[in-house]
Amino acid sequence: MQTRLDERYGLFINGEWVIPKGAIFMNATNPSNGDILSQFIDATATDVDNAVVAATASFNDWKAVDVVTRSNMLLKIADLIDSNCERLALIETLDNGKPIRETTTIDVPLSADHFRYFAGVIRTEEGSVKDFDNDTLSLVLNEPIGVVGQIIPWNFPLLMAAWKLAPALAAGNTLVIKPSSATSLSLLELFKLMAEVLPPGVVNLITGRGSESGQALLEHPGFAKLAFTGSTEIGYEVAKHAANKLIPATLELGGKSANIFFDDMPFNRALEGAQLGILYNQGQVCCAGSRIFVQAGVYDRFIAELKKAFEQVKVGLPWEKETQMGAQVNQRQLKKITDYIAIGQKEGATLLTGGVTLAIDEQANGAFLAPTLLTNVTPSMRVVREEIFGPVATVIKFETIDEVIALANDSEYGLSGGVWTTNLNTALKVGRGLHTGRVWVNTYNQVPAGSPFGGVKKSGIGRETHKMMLAAYTQTKNIYISTKTETEGLY
Ligand SMILES: NC(=O)C1=CN([C@@H]2O[C@H](COP(=O)(O)OP(=O)(O)OC[C@H]3O[C@@H](n4cnc5c(N)ncnc54)[C@H](OP(=O)(O)O)[C@@H]3O)[C@@H](O)[C@H]2O)C=CC1
Ligand SMILES: CCCCCC/C=C/C(=O)O
Numbered sequence: 001m002q003t004r005l006d007e008r009y010g011l012f013i014n015g016e017w018v019i020p021k022g023a024i025f026m027n028a029t030n031p032s033n034g035d036i037l038s039q040f041i042d043a044t045a046t047d048v049d050n051a052v053v054a055a056t057a058s059f060n061d062w063k064a065v066d067v068v069t070r071s072n073m074l075l076k077i078a079d080l081i082d083s084n085c086e087r088l089a090l091i092e093t094l095d096n097g098k099p100i101r102e103t104t105t106i107d108v109p110l111s112a113d114h115f116r117y118f119a120g121v122i123r124t125e126e127g128s129v130k131d132f133d134n135d136t137l138s139l140v141l142n143e144p145i146g147v148v149g150q151i152i153p154w155n156f157p158l159l160m161a162a163w164k165l166a167p168a169l170a171a172g173n174t175l176v177i178k179p180s181s182a183t184s185l186s187l188l189e190l191f192k193l194m195a196e197v198l199p200p201g202v203v204n205l206i207t208g209r210g211s212e213s214g215q216a217l218l219e220h221p222g223f224a225k226l227a228f229t230g231s232t233e234i235g236y237e238v239a240k241h242a243a244n245k246l247i248p249a250t251l252e253l254g255g256k257s258a259n260i261f262f263d264d265m266p267f268n269r270a271l272e273g274a275q276l277g278i279l280y281n282q283g284q285v286c287c288a289g290s291r292i293f294v295q296a297g298v299y300d301r302f303i304a305e306l307k308k309a310f311e312q313v314k315v316g317l318p319w320e321k322e323t324q325m326g327a328q329v330n331q332r333q334l335k336k337i338t339d340y341i342a343i344g345q346k347e348g349a350t351l352l353t354g355g356v357t358l359a360i361d362e363q364a365n366g367a368f369l370a371p372t373l374l375t376n377v378t379p380s381m382r383v384v385r386e387e388i389f390g391p392v393a394t395v396i397k398f399e400t401i402d403e404v405i406a407l408a409n410d411s412e413y414g415l416s417g418g419v420w421t422t423n424l425n426t427a428l429k430v431g432r433g434l435h436t437g438r439v440w441v442n443t444y445n446q447v448p449a450g451s452p453f454g455g456v457k458k459s460g461i462g463r464e465t466h467k468m469m470l471a472a473y474t475q476t477k478n479i480y481i482s483t484k485t486e487t488e489g490l491y
Helices: 045-064 067-083 085-096 100-124 157-170 185-195 210-219 232-245 267-283 296-312 331-347 401-409 424-433
Strands: 011-013 016-018 025-029 036-041 128-133 136-144 147-151 174-178 203-205 225-229 249-252 258-261 291-295 350-353 372-375 392-398 417-420 474-482
Touching (some): 045 147, 045 174, 045 203, 045 210, 067 157, 067 185, 085 100, 085 185, 100 157, 147 157, 157 185, 157 225, 174 210, 225 232, 232 249, 258 267, 258 401, 267 296, 291 296, 291 401, 296 392, 392 401, 417 424
Parallel strands (some): 147 174, 174 203, 372 392
Antiparallel strands (some): 011 016, 128 136
C-alpha cells in the first residue's frame, strides 16, 4: 500500500520549507514491514532557534488578528483536514502501524473536530468587568501567552498535535512544534495544509530526535509556555526546564488505568469495553485500561469469554480494512512490551493468552504482537505497577466496591479508569472514588472535544480537549480604571 509522500521533508520555518546547510536526514520507517517511507531532518539547536525567532517575530501581528478571522482560519484548517482525510489516515497508518479503520474514523476526523471546537469556543469567549463603584472599573482580559513550544508523542501523532495546535492558535499564540522522530509524517503533511491558511511564522515545525531538537526546544529561553505529551520520565524534564524559566507547562503523561467490571455489568458491551480499553491502538494509549479488575461472581465466565475474544482479534497489516490490531510503533516498543511479558511470567503471572510476536508481513519484519492477558498477578508485580504501553492487560479478582477502589488507587499514576455496572450508585461511588482525571462509565477511550482530559499524580498537569485549556494558553491582564479627575480618593 503506497501513497504519495515527499522523498525528503524540510523544516517549516517562517512560512517556508527549509533544508539547512549540512542537514542530516532520518528515515521514516513503516513498522508493519520495515520499509523506508521517506526522510526528514534531524534538526539542531540552531534550527530550533531559527524557528523561535520566526515565531517571536510574527507574534504581535498574529495576536492582533481579530477573533472572527482567527476562528475562520481554524475552520478552514478543519475543512482541509477533512478533505484530505483518506490521505492523512493512510500516512498515519503507514508511519505508525495503527489500523486504517481507526485512522479514517477516529484520528483524522477528531483532529479536524478539534480545530472546529476551538474555532467555536473563541467566538464565545469573553473577558469580564467588575464595576467596583460608579468611578471604578476593573477589566479582566485574556491575552495570548506568547511563543509556545510543543512536543508530540508517537501514539496519536496527528490527534495529539491537533490537541495542542488548536487551542494555542485559537488563543492567539505563535508556536514551534516537534513531533516524535518515530512518527513525523502526518504532522509534516498537516503543515502543508496549514501553510495554505496561516500567515508566515505563526506555526513552525522542527523534526528530529527528542534528545537533540526536543532537548534544544526545552532549553530555549524564547518560550512563554511548554506543552508536552509523552512519558512521565521526559515529562519531569519538561517540568524542570519550565520551572527554571518560570514559565507554565501542561503535561499529559503516562498511566496504568483500572478497568473495573462488576457482577451486574452489561455483559456483552463490557466484554467489548475490556478489549477497547487495552487493545485499541495496540495498547499504546496513555489511558489504556491495562489493569482489569473483575468481581468474583462473574470472574470465571468473563475471563473465559475475554480470552476467547482476544484470540479472535484480527491482527494484520494495518492498511487492510478488516484489520483490528496493527503493528506496534517500532521494534524498540515491541521489545519493551515482550520484555514486560517475560518479567510478568518471571514474577509468577500466568500467561492466559497471547505473549507471542506474529509474522504478518511477507518478510516477517513487522512489529506485531498477539493480544495478551496475564492472570494470577498481585498488586506489587511490575506488570501491574508500570506502564507497558502495549496490548497487555493484567487481571485481578475482587469482592467489594471499597476493595476495588483501593486496588485501583494503588498506583503512582492517575490518568483515567473505567467502571462497568448497571447500578448508578456503584458507578458514582467508583467515579468519585478513583483518584484520576477521567472515569468512563460503561464506555472507554472516548475523548470528544468538550470533555476535559488529563491526569493527576504522575499522569500530568492540565486538561486538554476542553475550552479550559485556553486558560493555559493565555495570561490574565487586569486593567483597573478610575474615571475620577479630582485628587480626592486617590490614596
Ligand atoms: N502519555 C503518552 O501518551 C505517551 C507515553 N509514552 C510512554 O513512554 C514510553 C517511552 O516512549 P518514548 O517514545 O521514549 O516517550 P518519550 O517521552 O521519550 O517521547 C515523547 C516525545 O518526547 C520527545 N523527547 C524524547 N526525549 C526528549 C528530551 N530529552 N527532550 C525533549 N523531548 C524529548 C520524543 O521525541 P523522539 O520520539 O523523537 O525521541 C517525543 O516527541 C512508552 O513506552 C510509554 O510508556 C510514550 C509516548 C506517549
Ligand atoms: C482517541 C482515542 C483515545 C485517545 C486518548 C488520548 C490519548 C492520549 C495519549 O495517549 O497521549
